[in-house]
Amino acid sequence: MNAAPVPPDVHAELKGVTRIYPAVPGAGAQMPIQALGPVDLDLGRGEFFAVVGPSGCGKSTFLEVLAGLQKPTAGSVIFEGKPVSGQVPEGIGVVFQEDASFPWLTVWDNVAFGLRRSGVAAPEVRRRVEDAIAFMGLKDFARAYPSQLSGGMRQRVCIARTLVLQPRLILLDEPFGALDAQTRLLMGDEVLRLWRRTGATVLLITHALDEAAMLADRVGAMSARPGRFIEIIATGWPRERDSTIVGEAAFGEITGRLWERLRGESLKALGHSGVSAMAAE
Amino acid sequence: MTATRRTADTLLLLLGLVVFWEILHRIAGETAMPAPLSTFAYLVHNLTTPRFIANLTTTGLELGYALLLAYGIGLSIGVWMGAHRLSGAVGEPILVSLYSLPKITLYPVVLLIFGLGISGKVAFGALHGVLPVALLTMGAIRTIPPVYLRAARSLQLSPWQTIATVLLPAALPEVFTGLRIGFTVTLLGVLLGEMFASKEGLGAMIINALQLVQGEEMMTVAVVLFAFAALANGFLLFIEHRLHRRA
Amino acid sequence: MTRIGLIRLVVIVALVGVLELACRTGLIDHRVIIPPSEMASALWTLLVSGSLDADIARTLGLIGLVTALSIVLGFAAGIAIHALPRLRGALDPFFATYYAVPIFIFYPVLIAIFGLSLMPIVLIGVATAIVAMIIATLNGLDRVPRVLGKVARVHRLGRVATALQLQLPAAAPYLFTGIKLAVSYGFIAVIAAEFILSPAGLGRDIADAYADFNNRRMYALILFLLIVATLLNAVLHGLDMRFAARRSGGRL
Numbered sequence: 001m002n003a004a005p006v007p008p009d010v011h012a013e014l015k016g017v018t019r020i021y022p023a024v025p026g027a028g029a030q031m032p033i034q035a036l037g038p039v040d041l042d043l044g045r046g047e048f049f050a051v052v053g054p055s056g057c058g059k060s061t062f063l064e065v066l067a068g069l070q071k072p073t074a075g076s077v078i079f080e081g082k083p084v085s086g087q088v089p090e091g092i093g094v095v096f097q098e099d100a101s102f103p104w105l106t107v108w109d110n111v112a113f114g115l116r117r118s119g120v121a122a123p124e125v126r127r128r129v130e131d132a133i134a135f136m137g138l139k140d141f142a143r144a145y146p147s148q149l150s151g152g153m154r155q156r157v158c159i160a161r162t163l164v165l166q167p168r169l170i171l172l173d174e175p176f177g178a179l180d181a182q183t184r185l186l187m188g189d190e191v192l193r194l195w196r197r198t199g200a201t202v203l204l205i206t207h208a209l210d211e212a213a214m215l216a217d218r219v220g221a222m223s224a225r226p227g228r229f230i231e232i233i234a235t236g237w238p239r240e241r242d243s244t245i246v247g248e249a250a251f252g253e254i255t256g257r258l259w260e261r262l263r264g265e266s267l268k269a270l271g272h273s274g275v276s277a278m279a280a281e
Numbered sequence: 282m283t284a285t286r287r288t289a290d291t292l293l294l295l296l297g298l299v300v301f302w303e304i305l306h307r308i309a310g311e312t313a314m315p316a317p318l319s320t321f322a323y324l325v326h327n328l329t330t331p332r333f334i335a336n337l338t339t340t341g342l343e344l345g346y347a348l349l350l351a352y353g354i355g356l357s358i359g360v361w362m363g364a365h366r367l368s369g370a371v372g373e374p375i376l377v378s379l380y381s382l383p384k385i386t387l388y389p390v391v392l393l394i395f396g397l398g399i400s401g402k403v404a405f406g407a408l409h410g411v412l413p414v415a416l417l418t419m420g421a422i423r424t425i426p427p428v429y430l431r432a433a434r435s436l437q438l439s440p441w442q443t444i445a446t447v448l449l450p451a452a453l454p455e456v457f458t459g460l461r462i463g464f465t466v467t468l469l470g471v472l473l474g475e476m477f478a479s480k481e482g483l484g485a486m487i488i489n490a491l492q493l494v495q496g497e498e499m500m501t502v503a504v505v506l507f508a509f510a511a512l513a514n515g516f517l518l519f520i521e522h523r524l525h526r527r528a
Numbered sequence: 529m530t531r532i533g534l535i536r537l538v539v540i541v542a543l544v545g546v547l548e549l550a551c552r553t554g555l556i557d558h559r560v561i562i563p564p565s566e567m568a569s570a571l572w573t574l575l576v577s578g579s580l581d582a583d584i585a586r587t588l589g590l591i592g593l594v595t596a597l598s599i600v601l602g603f604a605a606g607i608a609i610h611a612l613p614r615l616r617g618a619l620d621p622f623f624a625t626y627y628a629v630p631i632f633i634f635y636p637v638l639i640a641i642f643g644l645s646l647m648p649i650v651l652i653g654v655a656t657a658i659v660a661m662i663i664a665t666l667n668g669l670d671r672v673p674r675v676l677g678k679v680a681r682v683h684r685l686g687r688v689a690t691a692l693q694l695q696l697p698a699a700a701p702y703l704f705t706g707i708k709l710a711v712s713y714g715f716i717a718v719i720a721a722e723f724i725l726s727p728a729g730l731g732r733d734i735a736d737a738y739a740d741f742n743n744r745r746m747y748a749l750i751l752f753l754l755i756v757a758t759l760l761n762a763v764l765h766g767l768d769m770r771f772a773a774r775r776s777g778g779r780l
Contacts, residue, residue, distance in 0.1 A: 064678075068681075093682065094679075103698075104698070105697075147774070147775055293618065313640045314640070371536045372539075382754065382757050383757060385723050386753045468630060469630045488725070491640055499637050506630055507630075
């Protein structure tokens with residue numbers, strides 16, 4: 001474990017990115033909020049990068065700016081050499097925190113949704129959708145509706161829907177937030193499988209230190225609002241890893257170091273939301 | 282969006298409505314659609330005449346009696362079907378179907394049974410009002426958390442005490458919604474009844490004014506009714522919100 | 529059929545049976561209510577003779593027109609108002625009170641303006657039904673989960689595609705509620721208008737039959753309308769259940 005070097009093949013980069021939410025007029029004097037930045041980051045092609053930080057620190061904003069869902073107030077975002085601004089570029093896939101599966105479509109139609117509209121031929125659509133459904137373990141549920149599935153399975157549907165478009169950069173915004181601890185570990189294994197199988201660059205947002213430490217090649221610890229990277233730690237895990245590495249000594253060191261950096265930030269975040277400083281005792 | 286801004290916007294909209302009225306008047310002519318100002322003058326002048334008062338009283342009486350019937354019968358049916366599971370399960374779809382039926386089709390039957398006088402309109406109004414009261418009361422009773430009943434038993438309350446001090450307060454907010462909606466549809470039923478084969482009442486006034494080509498009278502009655510209904514509903518809503526907040 | 533459904537059927541049949549018996553034994557005066565079986569046979573005779581066809585066409589046609597207009601215009605208005613929050617804020621109290629007020633009382637005024645043509649009926653019908661559709665559309669659009677908008681952008685869908693492929697299906701249950709209400713209100717308004725004052729139509733028929741003391745014809749017509757209303761409700765209810773099962777079905 002050491003401070004991370006700059007990756008050789010840069011897939012996406014953020015330079016001096018800040019994001020300020022403007023004041024909302026008429027809703028009582030509300031100040032503009034600086035949610036993020038300034039942030040600088042180079043994402044290496046094919047690496048697994050996790051962002052960890054306290055609630056409200058701007059992690060989701062970070063992801064949305066990177067994806068092109070929001071425009072940075074200052075700074076620039078570059079993906080595959082081209083600037084990202086206001087529009088989500090082709091090649092980026094996003095899995096959101098909330099359940100984004102479409103309740104009116106079957107699992108099969110959900111997964112096929114984006115692919116159908118991209119002009120790919122029908123036989124190819126069928127092949128890719130069945131592939132993705134099988135890969136995410138949804139084969140028995142292809143004809144079911146999302147309302148008949150558990151939360152974890154619905155997230156798998158969303159992941160499959162993203163997968164099927166063969167994105168080169170996959171962004172995951174706390175996708176396992178609503179799941180219990182054991183399921184999260186197993187889902188973590190799923191994500192690692194996904195990562196190895198697709199060869200894509202993966203960026204995962206999470207508030208769980210252990211999840212970040214286990215999954216990522218590099219972990220960015222983000223400060224309380226406005227979010228900035230306090231430290232980027234390289235984990236040094238081999239590519240062929242799974243959830244059993246939580247037993248390794250290095251795992252404990254990494255999570256320890258992360259908490260050391262983030263404990264103070266978490267307290268600050270609590271202070272932001274008006275909770276008393278009793279927690280500091 | 283601040284509260285004062287919203288009120289201002291709404292007042293602006295009301296003003297726009299009056300302007301629209303005026304434009305309609307310019308297009309349609311004096312007899313078809315009188316101007317807002319002349320209507321207002323007519324209203325002020327005539328509201329206190331004996332003729333107007335008599336018709337107002339008739340409608341008011343019919344409404345009052347109809348509400349008594351609708352509330353009384355509706356509450357009874359609602360409580361029964363709410364407390365007695367089987368009756369509720371069997372009867373609810375029937376009530377729901379009746380609710381969406383155009384009850385105007387049954388008006389001749391009501392007239393045949395109750396005659397052309399006040400009782401016909403009272404019955405017709407009550408017929409409208411019974412259903413929402415019954416349905417919402419039933420819903421209210423059904424959704425009382427069973428734990429309340431267990432608490433009442435553990436406190437050794439008598440059945441009457443249970444009903445009066447636990448069930449009724451618990452069910453009151455939703456029951457009151459039923460009463461409010463019941464008020465609206467009962468009023469509508471009474472007015473509809475008056476508009477057909479009736480000589481007294483505000484509904485009859487409007488039809489009469491139509492036949493005598495008295496535009497101002499028509500609009501005046503319409504405005505009076507709208508204002509009354511809106512105010513009554515507002516008042517009932519106010520109480521309803523207080524009840525819900527308390528719950 | 530479930531046990532409760534069976535009980536319900538028995539109850540309804542029993543009630544009709546009691547009515548039949550009461551009429552036939554003279555308990556209920558023939559001049560007030562005629563036996564249900566006579567209502568049915570009178571209706572059958574009328575339908576078979578074809579003499580009702582013109583009025584049926586007119587009334588059902590008007591209901592159809594009113595409903596269609598209310599749904600389409602109400603939906604469009606709902607979308608427009610949803611996109612203009614300030615307008616919506618101003619209209620809110622208006623919508624809240626709309627159905628508390630006897631809108632129908634305007635029908636005679638409309639006749640004064642447009643005469644005894646189709647216009648007053650269509651206008652009062654649409655006026656009654658359209659606001660329900662607008663409110664339902666606003667509700668539905670409100671409840672489209674925000675994340676769906678983001679998904680649309682990730683898939684790089686344009687405005688129209690987002691509206692048609694995501695917002696519309698997501699809002700569909702609420703829109704359907706609006707449609708049910710629009711149908712119901714349209715039906716009621718048209719029949720009431722025909723009954724009170726109209727040159728033709730089933731409602732007018734009933735009023736005439738009443739005035740002529742022609743109970744057989746009157747009850748036949750009333751029965752017809754009751755059957756149509758019940759069928760309409762059943763169809764809409766059936767559609768509702770089909771879609772609802774899809775959306776909140778039991779866990780697998």
